[in-house]
Amino acid sequence: MGIHFFTGFPGFITSQLVQEIFRKNYTDHIYVVVLTSEIPKAEQVSQQIMDNFPGRKITIIEGDITLTNLGISPEIFHYFADKIEVLWHLAAVYDLAVRKEVAWKVNVEGTLNVNEFVKLLPNLKRYIYFSTAYVAGKREGVILETELIRPEGFRNYYEETKFEAELLVDEIKSIVPTTIIRPGIVRGNSVTGETQKFDGPYFFLNMIDKIKFMPVIPYVGHTTAFINVVPIDYVIESAVLISQEREAEGKTLHLTDPNPHPVSEVYRMMVKQMTNKLPRGRIPLSLTKKFLKIKNVRKSLGVEIETLDYLTWNAYFDCRESKKILSKGKIKCPDFLQTMQPMVKFYNKNKHIKEYHIEIK
Numbered sequence: 001m002g003i004h005f006f007t008g009f010p011g012f013i014t015s016q017l018v019q020e021i022f023r024k025n026y027t028d029h030i031y032v033v034v035l036t037s038e039i040p041k042a043e044q045v046s047q048q049i050m051d052n053f054p055g056r057k058i059t060i061i062e063g064d065i066t067l068t069n070l071g072i073s074p075e076i077f078h079y080f081a082d083k084i085e086v087l088w089h090l091a092a093v094y095d096l097a098v099r100k101e102v103a104w105k106v107n108v109e110g111t112l113n114v115n116e117f118v119k120l121l122p123n124l125k126r127y128i129y130f131s132t133a134y135v136a137g138k139r140e141g142v143i144l145e146t147e148l149i150r151p152e153g154f155r156n157y158y159e160e161t162k163f164e165a166e167l168l169v170d171e172i173k174s175i176v177p178t179t180i181i182r183p184g185i186v187r188g189n190s191v192t193g194e195t196q197k198f199d200g201p202y203f204f205l206n207m208i209d210k211i212k213f214m215p216v217i218p219y220v221g222h223t224t225a226f227i228n229v230v231p232i233d234y235v236i237e238s239a240v241l242i243s244q245e246r247e248a249e250g251k252t253l254h255l256t257d258p259n260p261h262p263v264s265e266v267y268r269m270m271v272k273q274m275t276n277k278l279p280r281g282r283i284p285l286s287l288t289k290k291f292l293k294i295k296n297v298r299k300s301l302g303v304e305i306e307t308l309d310y311l312t313w314n315a316y317f318d319c320r321e322s323k324k325i326l327s328k329g330k331i332k333c334p335d336f337l338q339t340m341q342p343m344v345k346f347y348n349k350n351k352h353i354k355e356y357h358i359e360i361k
Helices: 012-023 036-052 074-083 100-118 157-174 202-211 232-244 263-275 285-292 295-301 305-310 320-329 340-350
Strands: 003-007 029-034 057-062 084-089 126-130 141-143 178-183 185-187 229-231 252-255 315-317
Touching: 003 012, 003 074, 012 029, 012 036, 012 232, 029 036, 036 057, 074 084, 084 100, 100 126, 100 157, 126 157, 126 232, 157 178, 178 232, 185 232, 202 263, 202 295, 202 340, 229 232, 232 252, 232 320, 252 320, 263 340, 285 295, 285 305
Parallel strands: 003 029, 003 084, 029 057, 084 126, 126 178, 141 315, 178 252, 185 229
Antiparallel strands: none
């Protein structure tokens, strides 16, 4: 049983992947490279996981993907290098409002360092890189898994740096057995609603929660766009299956919803679930953007202004490659509207806990 190695621990997606790999008995030992500042949290999370999976081991290695060889000493590296069979790279800055220098250092330079690191692993069977479907930038229409086309522009530095990073990983597909995974916007578990932070579609919930005292809650703008949101359990189950499938080697795969819903439908259902009434009337998107340019308004509503850029974006993620592979495990994406209730319930239960909310800049 070969060892799996992770960046991005103790992040929510990485922690869930580790548990799923143990659940499936794909390995009994996982190595995680962790920033010095994150080690106390990593120790706590890894202990919880090991308590749930007796006999399994998580080894924490102090390191930093922005450093050469991930900041791991030669002695430690030589101890485990030939044992690693699967390397998962998830460490990244995911914030839509991130500054360019920070995003570039972690997302681009960090990925370049991980690429160099994987080339040194003699028995590696798979390198799995978590990208994002939003490397498409401002491209519209049908986006294919087989494409990596530089768009005319990006909405934020998160998208731009993830695109540049994916280019780097794409280049080493011919040298290292690689799979690139592009998830849509990730939300909490479709059954329990559990998540680690309220971002992405949760900004809608933040706003609705803050304005629900109003007699009428309006729609925001007028849009025919669709929103592509996938639950964490779908991403985890799919990614772990993909890591074992030879057919996924050398491929880029969209872990997106093959049947996404219109933004207006999602918003309508959220308002209904949060307030038990339907939205009426409409506030122009231009006016909403004007309001959200005021920092105090953004902070009080709990909404990042960058979120609005996605409300009118007309793109569809083709996922035929991933659907073909996932059909082997009979894995299908749960419907967003049908599984929204657990999401809203978890949000309402935890919305007063500061740790769930991201800092609005």
